[in-house]
Amino acid sequence: MNTVLGLGFILLAGFFSARLIAKFKFPSVTAYLLLGIIMGPSILNLMPEGILNSSGLISNIVLGIIAFGIGQNFSYDSFRRIGKSVIWISILEALGAFLFVTLSFFLILRQPFYISILFGSIASATAPAATVMVIREYQSKGNFTDTLLGVVAIDDAWCLIIFAVSLAIAQAIYSHMLAAFFLVNVFFNSLLSILGAFILGGVMAVLMRYFSKYLRTQTDLLIFTLGFIFLNIGLSTYFHLSVLLANMFLGAVLVNIEKSSSKFFESLRQVDPPLFLLFFVLAGANLEIAILPSLGLIGVAYLVFRVAGKVTGADLGGRISNASKSVRRYIGLGLVPQAGVALGCALVAKNDFPSIGNMIFSTIVATTVIYELVGPLCTRYALHKSGEVAAAAHS
Amino acid sequence: MQVKDIMFKQVIAVRRSTKLKELLKLFSKFHIFPLVPVIEDDNKLAGVVSFKNLMNVFKPYNPDILKNVPFLDEEKDDDIFSMELTEEMGSLVIVEDIMQTKFISIKQDSSLQEAFNLMKLNLKEEFPVIDNEGKLIGIIGVFDIVRHVFHQKGVI
Numbered sequence A: 001m002n003t004v005l006g007l008g009f010i011l012l013a014g015f016f017s018a019r020l021i022a023k024f025k026f027p028s029v030t031a032y033l034l035l036g037i038i039m040g041p042s043i044l045n046l047m048p049e050g051i052l053n054s055s056g057l058i059s060n061i062v063l064g065i066i067a068f069g070i071g072q073n074f075s076y077d078s079f080r081r082i083g084k085s086v087i088w089i090s091i092l093e094a095l096g097a098f099l100f101v102t103l104s105f106f107l108i109l110r111q112p113f114y115i116s117i118l119f120g121s122i123a124s125a126t127a128p129a130a131t132v133m134v135i136r137e138y139q140s141k142g143n144f145t146d147t148l149l150g151v152v153a154i155d156d157a158w159c160l161i162i163f164a165v166s167l168a169i170a171q172a173i174y175s176h177m178l179a180a181f182f183l184v185n186v187f188f189n190s191l192l193s194i195l196g197a198f199i200l201g202g203v204m205a206v207l208m209r210y211f212s213k214y215l216r217t218q219t220d221l222l223i224f225t226l227g228f229i230f231l232n233i234g235l236s237t238y239f240h241l242s243v244l245l246a247n248m249f250l251g252a253v254l255v256n257i258e259k260s261s262s263k264f265f266e267s268l269r270q271v272d273p274p275l276f277l278l279f280f281v282l283a284g285a286n287l288e289i290a291i292l293p294s295l296g297l298i299g300v301a302y303l304v305f306r307v308a309g310k311v312t313g314a315d316l317g318g319r320i321s322n323a324s325k326s327v328r329r330y331i332g333l334g335l336v337p338q339a340g341v342a343l344g345c346a347l348v349a350k351n352d353f354p355s356i357g358n359m360i361f362s363t364i365v366a367t368t369v370i371y372e373l374v375g376p377l378c379t380r381y382a383l384h385k386s387g388e389v390a391a392a393a394h395s
Numbered sequence B: 001m002q003v004k005d006i007m008f009k010q011v012i013a014v015r016r017s018t019k020l021k022e023l024l025k026l027f028s029k030f031h032i033f034p035l036v037p038v039i040e041d042d043n044k045l046a047g048v049v050s051f052k053n054l055m056n057v058f059k060p061y062n063p064d065i066l067k068n069v070p071f072l073d074e075e076k077d078d079d080i081f082s083m084e085l086t087e088e089m090g091s092l093v094i095v096e097d098i099m100q101t102k103f104i105s106i107k108q109d110s111s112l113q114e115a116f117n118l119m120k121l122n123l124k125e126e127f128p129v130i131d132n133e134g135k136l137i138g139i140i141g142v143f144d145i146v147r148h149v150f151h152q153k154g155v156i
Helices: A003-022 A028-039 A049-053 A055-071 A076-108 A113-123 A128-138 A143-175 A182-214 A218-238 A243-257 A262-270 A272-285 A289-320 A325-335 A340-352 A354-386 B020-026 B051-058 B112-122 B142-152
Strands: B036-039 B045-049 B126-130 B136-141
Touching (some): A003 A028, A003 A049, A003 A272, A028 A128, A028 A272, A028 A354, A055 A143, A055 A218, A055 A243, A055 A272, A076 A113, A076 A143, A076 A289, A076 A325, A113 A289, A113 A340, A113 A354, A128 A143, A128 A354, A143 A243, A143 A325, A143 A340, A143 A354, A218 A262, A218 B112, A243 A340, A262 A272, A289 A325, A289 A354, B036 B136, B045 B051, B112 B126, B112 B142
Antiparallel strands (some): B126 B136
16 A cells, blocks of 8 residues: 555545544543554555654654644643642642553562653553543532543643653663762763753744734634744754654743734644554554553553552642542542553653563553443542533433 | 724623522523623623533533643543522622633724734634723624625615
């Protein structure tokens, strides 16, 4: 199959499989991921070489766009809207999953620290699609629903920060394993990657604001925004800075210095759906089914400790912010699904650590499939227990 | 020619505490819901309520929360006819719950060309007009500008 034929086939197959899976009340992202696994080299081998080889390119672009959008959360207006309890719960559930997974991998599974911290940081992500779909289906309403939505909305921002810091630490440990002044090096390299990303993102945002006076039409806007995102991804790659953080900071600074910044973020909606579809299909296609049996224990530990960390962290966050008992007890169960951001982080890890990357990536793809299938059941249970399911949805 | 020369000065504005019921009553004689500025006690512009914001009343949660979230499936069209709404909502929902605090306003001394370009770029048809202190002094719509051009060219 030639590349363009393959692209056409993927987009249309993606469209129809999303329609099909919606009948079983699962979100489109699950359909795209499963489609990728089925079309991938491990099963039907229908994926053209040219598309498979561009996995890195597509995921870089998609991650840049996502990180840019997530940066929008960092405005006073947005923090005020979501409230104190959501901020506490989301930070602590993300940190809870991070700590539980990192420590269990390091202490129980005896994995090297840089592998443990990578798994831990990916575990902090939550995918909102499945959770939001269940909330819409149940028309649930109330304090629990609002808190849950707030948490899934902001969670990815914490994940990107945790992952970027962990990645910098993992890279420093990996490349300085034998060096003297080990800790100093780790600290210095991590700081450089993060500070550099912050400065780059900030400078780009100022430039973007300055040059936006030349914009006249919606077409200009889309070209201009994509151009700046690509420039930012490219420069941060060139200077070995964190691509995710640089783009998140670009979005975060822009939203704070430009009053009409939402036009930049909204213009991307015209192009991102097909890119996101491709991203998920490619993530699925990159799964190596053959190595899954050897990952049994790692996968099970990841599945269990991530959820345990989220439930414990959310409960603690709820206690600190005086949230209601039902929020504290059940909100963690609404945070089970994982998808886009976790897969994206795993792809970054795969590219940066070729020797262990496949192990990390395959574990995350396989656990994503399981979480996406089980997650909606957990969310349904949590919403029922919270007593916020609309009467109409019961019948 | 500047925005202040052709803007509409008798603008209907509301407060954060205005109830939904009162808001709807204000426009009961209109056949469309216009862009409504929200002002503080000192007349400073605090936000706006658009038709889109008004429709949020029909949603079980504030969709703005999910505005920044990637990979969501698009929401199906709301069925406003089957939605459960109660009488108390008219008094319980206030403007602050539905207003938008991130919005575009335009300064009174901006040129008409500037205002027109900004409308095109942001896909908007109306902007509240403010003075140098951020106080609301009028509203300008795309039709005001178009009408001015017709007038200038002698068509009307």
